[in-house]
Amino acid sequence: VLPKILLVEDDDIIREIYAMKFELEGFPVASAENGQVGLVKVAEFQPEIILLDMMMPVMGGLEFMRELKAQYEVLPQVIVFSNISAPKQVDAVMRLGAKAYWTKSDYTPDRVAEELSKLWQGGGSVQTT
């Protein structure tokens, strides 16, 4: 059984293409265009993995993580998936419980799907790239 994935991403193209790839690979998937919608989807969809962008309108990734941590005792696996280059923000979100930071431009949908499968099969061990 593959994990449920929530994609919190403001870029329409990336959100659409990754959601399509995850569906093709058999992952149950939901998506949100910002952190605020993302929190609603967490409550409704109860994902096991969240792919989280950092720089988004309305509510960014860092604020989303703060809210998530405040609302839930046990967090889903959060992987920061962003093109942002801000070491302080990345450090902050990692301290809040994110499992890894993946630079979006280094990945393809195929590779992300493969890494997420490995992550799920490997019991949550994941490398920051």
Added chain:
Amino acid sequence: MIGVTFIATTATVFTISALMVNRTGAQAHNDARVGLEEVLQRVGMAETAQRNYLLTGDSSLLAPYNTAIAGISKQLPSIVSSNTGASQQAGRANLKSLVEKKLAELNQGVALRQAGDAAGAAETIRSGASQSLDKQLAALTSQVQSAESAQITRDRNSITNLAALARDISIVSMLATLGLTVLVYWLYLKAIQSERRLDRAKDEFVSLASHQLRTPATGIKSILSMLVAEDFGPLNERQTHFMRRAIQSNERELNIIEELLNVAKVDAGRLILHATEFNIDELVVSIAGEQRAAIAAKRQELIVRRPKHPLPVVADEEKLYMAIGNLLDNARKYTPNSGKIALTVGSHHGAVHIDVTDSGVGIEAAEIKNIFDRFHRASDAMNGNVEGAGLGLYLASRIAELHGGAIEVTSRLGKGTKFVMILPQGDRRVAENSAR
């Protein structure tokens, strides 16, 4: 504020100078007055001794007379020449003249007595001329001493006024200096605040530029990768070929964006090294493997030489991957088809040397000093023969410098080029080094 401080300080210096001049003048007047009193006192002593001698004829009584006369003779010239102003000088010159006349009269009396003329000697005392001389001496002495006392009083008043002025100016000067110190400190704080704002702006720019430039290219990359994986349906051979060309162009675009962002980070002082311990020889082999296909596409020969034993370093592996990769990529670009490239890693005198030697077009001697400049392109590249943004060597050299190393280059036009990246084997301090 600086002007006020300068004026106040200058005024203080002038006031203190004036105070010193007045003090010297007052001291001279006082010395003159005391000296004058001593001279007149000695005249009195000489006269008393002379009277005793004239009355008794006892020569032993001439000893105090002679002592007093000697003292007067010695002291009188210095009083007249003392530095006390023209009017006082004239008064004392007259007084000197009268004193000299008095001494002459006393000497005359002594001389007559010594010659046995006691009556003649007594007459010199009782004569009208002597009485008149005594009166003149007394009157002039009083006049000169009054003038000196008046001058001393004026000098003392002047000193008091100048001292008060110096005190006031010193207070103004002190306040101005205090104000200046506060102003300088305030400007210093403002400068620090500006620098912090600038630092934040640089951070925000690099962060925003990174996100905004990468995101569209990442979207294209995602779509192309799914298309070529036939996630949207099968492609024919021609479609697959051009899809792969599109992926290559997209990768080049992302690489250029990455290089531009790294240049922005270097310029903003934000390229931070994250050092770990790893084997540099393994990294070099990995880079060679990564680029082997591109090198083979130009039918070039790549030789990799590594030491027999692992060569551990403490450095930023990702940044060195980029820097050494840039050197190798540069060699591939500027070496013609079927040329040779050698990538050698070793250690010399405790430093790591990574040599990239090619049999390429070489670099003109005049151009060598510019090859590590940002956006510098060799002449071949400018003719459109070589792709790239002119940032690879710049970043490689900056990354080497951040590690405390350097890149040396030697080249022969038409024969080839050798780049040597020299790196210290490193310690944990490298971890926190940045591009500042």
